[in-house]
Amino acid sequence: MxxxxxxxxxxxxxxxxxxxxxxxxxxxxxxxxxxxxxxxxxxxxxxxxxxxxxxxxxxxxxxxxxxxxxxxxxxxxxxxxxxxxxxxxxxxxxxxxxxxxxxxxxxxxxxxxxxxxxxxxxxxxxxxxxxxxxxxxxxxxxxxxxxxxxxxxxxxxxxxxxxxxxxxxxxxxxxxxxxxxxEFREPSDEFVKLLAGHIYEGAFYASVMDKFRPLAAKALKQFLSDQVNDRLKTALGADDIKMASAPEAESDQAEDIPVDDAEPNDDGIVTTEEEIAAYRIIKAIACRDVDPARITMRDAKSYCSIFLDDNNRKPIARLFFNTKQKYIGVFDDNRNCERKPIDDLNGIYQFADDIRAEVQRLLRP
Structure with a gap:
């Protein structure tokens, strides 16, 4: 092993x-x-x-x-x-x-x-x-x-x-x-002064510190978010998506389809840019536990599935993006899929622990 x-x-x-x-x-x-x-x-x-x-x-x-x-x-x-x-x-x-x-x-x-x-x-x-x-x-x-x-x-x-x-x-x-x-989680006064000193030339009275503490914390969070987004774009933006369109009973085989060529097939299934972006987010979340190349995507009429090893017996998550209210499907300990509402793609990160836990379950012998 x-x-x-x-x-x-x-x-x-x-x-x-x-x-x-x-x-x-x-x-x-x-x-x-x-x-x-x-x-x-x-x-x-x-x-x-x-x-x-x-x-x-x-x-x-x-x-x-x-x-x-x-x-x-x-x-x-x-x-x-x-x-x-x-x-x-x-x-x-x-x-x-x-x-x-x-x-x-x-x-x-x-x-x-x-x-x-x-x-x-x-x-x-x-x-x-x-x-x-x-x-x-x-x-x-x-x-x-x-x-x-x-x-x-x-x-x-x-x-x-x-x-x-x-x-x-x-x-x-x-x-x-x-x-x-x-410091990124909870900036100390010394760190706040260090950052604010680049843009503020006055004395750091208590009122000034009260003003800059939340601003520094917000700036740090936004900086981290920007870095993550840039990394995702760089690391995953040029990847091909391995996926297959299928009816409700998903087939065992998947077809390699480049992102730019994703189009409706004869069954009327359309893989949207949002679904592809969601797949990339899930792939990035799971990469700490498994080689990203093992994470695959298959689309169907009702939902889009994310699998481990392109195996329909190893679902990691499901995307229900065909209605106005979007949902992500995550699996509980009994392998039941629970639909969780999300407002946008950033909502997927709220379920990162569920996604990683499912990957880890699927990796067990």
């Missing part, structure tokens, strides 16, 4: 089960052990590879343990401390990870609640685990830029030297990205 596919399978399991998990032990069984086994590639049933309740021989308080030690070539390489799903991850509540890091040969420390995985090294001071992670992985919001580094931590591709050489950059770039994200 490919690395990315294994990662998506564990992520889908977390999405489905996390609300029913209430203890740390259940978190380990449901999420953490599958991640260690399927993603990192260690045999969780082999105690020479995965040591639960690991205890060091020296330098540790009596009775103190870490939840797992991962062993490669006879040496402890990775230490893992676990919390229950949803718990805040704080090293203040995992001080034993600090001590074990210093008392063993391990160069990687992990603090996780099953969903979020914080990876630590000794970048700032040798043999002393850093207080900030060099890599953060949220399995419900996977940042694809961290995956190459994560793969180097797997047993088959373990490359500590390569990780060590890039960890400092990963740490600071990741921290800066999170800081930028925080």
């Amino acid at each position: 490919e690395f990315a596919e294994s990662l998506n399978q564990v992520a889908a399991k977390i999405r489905d089960l996390k609300d029913g998990i209430e203890t740390e032990e259940a978190t380990k069984t449901a999420f953490i052990m599958p991640f260690i086994g399927q993603v990192l590639g260690y045999d969780v049933f082999n105690p020479t590879e995965v040591v639960p309740e690991f205890t060091a021989d020296v330098g540790i308080k009596k009775g103190e343990k870490v939840d797992y030690a991962l062993v490669r070539d006879g040496q402890v390489q990775i230490l893992i401390e676990c919390k229950k799903i949803g718990a805040q991850l704080s090293l203040e509540n995992a001080s034993q990870l600090y001590r074990y890091f210093a008392a063993t040969n391990a160069r990687i420390g992990i603090l996780t609640n099953g969903q979020i995985w914080n990876f630590y090294m000794d970048i700032d001071e040798p043999n002393k685990m850093d207080s900030k992670p060099f890599l953060v992985l949220d399995l419900l919001d996977i940042d694809p830029t961290v995956l190459p580094a994560l793969e180097k931590l797997t047993k088959p591709a373990f490359d500590l030297d390569s990780i060590a050489s890039s960890a400092e950059e990963l740490k600071y770039v990741g921290a800066l990205k999170r800081a930028v994200g925080d």
